[in-house]
Amino acid sequence: MSHTLEWKTRLYLFEEDGTTKARATLDTGSTTLTGHGAAHRNPADPDVPEIGDELAAGRALRDLGGQLLALAERDVEGVGARSGTESRPVMGWSL
Template structure:
């Protein structure tokens, strides 16, 4: 069975009061998820905006990724698969999915 999708992700970066903030939005076609991240520069550090952008963006994407993993775990459990604590690591992936 062939399955191909394209999910659109947008990443918005903005600076406000010395803090770089990021918002990552993922549209799957059936849901929209939003991850958030921020970076605060120590006043003693040199002002390098790219570092704040990278940190804030990375944190927003990590937040978004964790949301996707949480949803996938609930979905796997929703189809009747036991969760990892019930099966233990020695039994391997449940229903062919590795969480």
């Protein structure tokens, strides 16, 4: 069984007073997840906005990834399979 999907991801960055915030959204067509991340510049550090962007975006994407994995684990358990914490994968799904 093969299929093709397109999931849309958007990443928003906001910077103010040495703090960069990021919001990452994933729209699967049936579910929307939102991850958040932030980076705080030490006042003694040079002002390099790209570093704050990278840190905040990475943290938002990591948060989003964690939510996606948790959702997948709930779905696997919902179809009667054991979670990835078991000693061997069930139904071919390894979490």
